[in-house]
Amino acid sequence: MSSPFEFSPVKLVYGGEALGFHAGRTILSPRLLPDERAEVEEIRRQKGVVHVRPLRILEPSPERIKPFCAYFGSCGGCDYQHLPYEAQVKAKAEILRETLRRLGKVNWEGSIPAHTSPAWNYRNQAKLKVRADPGGSPALGFYEAESNRLIPIVACPIVSPRLNAVLTALRSGPWLSALAHCREVEVMADDLDEKVMLTLTGSWDAPEEESLAQKLLGEIEGASTVAFTRDSAMKVFGEPHLVYHVEDIAYRVSPGSFFQSARFLLARMVTAVAGMQIGGVAMDLFAGVGLFTLPLAMRFEQVLAVESHPQAASDLAANAGATSRKNVRPITATTFDFLRRCAQMQPDLVVTDPPRAGVGVATLKLLLNLRPRRLHYLSCSPPTLARDLSFLLSHGYQLDSLELFDCFPQTYHIESLARLSCRG
Numbered sequence: 001m002s003s004p005f006e007f008s009p010v011k012l013v014y015g016g017e018a019l020g021f022h023a024g025r026t027i028l029s030p031r032l033l034p035d036e037r038a039e040v041e042e043i044r045r046q047k048g049v050v051h052v053r054p055l056r057i058l059e060p061s062p063e064r065i066k067p068f069c070a071y072f073g074s075c076g077g078c079d080y081q082h083l084p085y086e087a088q089v090k091a092k093a094e095i096l097r098e099t100l101r102r103l104g105k106v107n108w109e110g111s112i113p114a115h116t117s118p119a120w121n122y123r124n125q126a127k128l129k130v131r132a133d134p135g136g137s138p139a140l141g142f143y144e145a146e147s148n149r150l151i152p153i154v155a156c157p158i159v160s161p162r163l164n165a166v167l168t169a170l171r172s173g174p175w176l177s178a179l180a181h182c183r184e185v186e187v188m189a190d191d192l193d194e195k196v197m198l199t200l201t202g203s204w205d206a207p208e209e210e211s212l213a214q215k216l217l218g219e220i221e222g223a224s225t226v227a228f229t230r231d232s233a234m235k236v237f238g239e240p241h242l243v244y245h246v247e248d249i250a251y252r253v254s255p256g257s258f259f260q261s262a263r264f265l266l267a268r269m270v271t272a273v274a275g276m277q278i279g280g281v282a283m284d285l286f287a288g289v290g291l292f293t294l295p296l297a298m299r300f301e302q303v304l305a306v307e308s309h310p311q312a313a314s315d316l317a318a319n320a321g322a323t324s325r326k327n328v329r330p331i332t333a334t335t336f337d338f339l340r341r342c343a344q345m346q347p348d349l350v351v352t353d354p355p356r357a358g359v360g361v362a363t364l365k366l367l368l369n370l371r372p373r374r375l376h377y378l379s380c381s382p383p384t385l386a387r388d389l390s391f392l393l394s395h396g397y398q399l400d401s402l403e404l405f406d407c408f409p410q411t412y413h414i415e416s417l418a419r420l421s422c423r424g
């Protein structure tokens with residue numbers, strides 16, 4: 001298949017690609033839609049699947065639209081700009097359903113309501129790379145898909161206006177040379193899109209850090225925190241953390257701590273995940289800085305919140321300490337270690353929001369010893385959700401609802417909430 005060939009995909013699959021068949025082989029292509037005809041060329045074979053790239057569209061799908069961003073197709077950040085937003089959401093719901101069925105034998109026949117977001121400027125954070133361009137000068141941007149070749153970026157339409165303004169400022173000559181020692185610049189804006197926390201990863205020496213931090217804080221509009229990380233060490237200048245409000249709760253977020261990036265969906269996620277119950281005991285596993293812990297504390301008598309990352313755990317403890325009811329027990333541990341040591345108690349609700357690897361069967365086995373009455377599983381990875389749901393459904397739980405939070409418009413990423421209850 002080394003010469004170009006004609007290809008017509010049959011469906012979109014998890015990962016952003018379109019799948020189809022040609023000459024008895026499974027083909028995967030980015031940036032194509034079901035039923036359109038395109039000329040494609042092979043780029044690699046992996047586990048019997050032929051990965052191709054589209055050369056030209058011969059017959060477009062009626063759904064196809066012109067991508068908004070000039071970098072679409074080269075920058076590795078977005079996958080679906082050629083599909084209208086409503087169609088992206090519909091496709092994601094079906095991809096979720098199919099992934100659960102194919103990988104977990106979980107046949108969810110019910111509806112999958114979607115919480116949609118404005119399709120642009122929705123991210124409150126971005127991770128920019130710094131690399132030398134072909135001429136040897138430092139450049140700022142994102143990686144090309146599946147490579148570490150840098151695409152220098154002027155603006156990114158999925159990040160917030162404030163972050164685009166920071167990006168524009170940092171791209172100007174003097175800053176780029178000052179950032180030449182940097183490998184990565186992470187920027188996060190607060191809920192008002194005013195204050196910005198910058199986290200720079202690279203090799204620095206102490207005097208250079210101090211003067212660069214003071215310059216960034218003084219000259220980049222909105223910059224309120226500048227952190228330097230090298231290996232596992234971190235040095236912070238300016239305000240020690242960002243304060244992010246969701247509804248009327250203020251969360252402290254330090255450099256290095258996880259925080260959700262979908263600025264328009266946070267309040268709806270909190271309401272859906274924390275539920276309605278008043279009274280009883282809740283656990284928040286993989287709690288981060290406590291995004292769900294604090295709302296749970298308003299609804300339950302006691303909340304145990306577990307987080308293993310040192311910075312996030314310290315934010316969690318501070319955020320928990322600031323609650324008026326003082327009914328949160330923040331625990332710095334891995335979920336596995338916490339559950340291994342956990343005394344016999346039956347929580348009314350367990351919220352679990354793991355990284356992409358999912359909770360995993362070993363940890364779920366420990367969780368099942370507690371027999372929680374209800375389980376709210378927020379997932380950013382349908383394949384690991386499929387594995388974990390499959391285990392839970394064969395161990396006494398039923399799936400009551402499945403919802404999609406479109407936290408990542410224009411990309412293939414799928415965030416979903418599965419609500420389960422104990423059958424026994």
Ligand SMILES: C[S@@+](CC[C@H](N)C(=O)[O-])C[C@H]1O[C@@H](n2cnc3c(N)ncnc32)[C@H](O)[C@@H]1O
Nearest residue numbers: 258286287288291307308309334335353354355
């Ligand atoms: C997807 S984030 C969710 C955080 C929080 N629920 C939120 O929405 O902001 C996952 C969190 O789990 C933490 N984490 C990763 N592995 C963990 C483990 N084995 N045990 C406990 N926490 C872990 C990460 O540091 C991160 O804060």
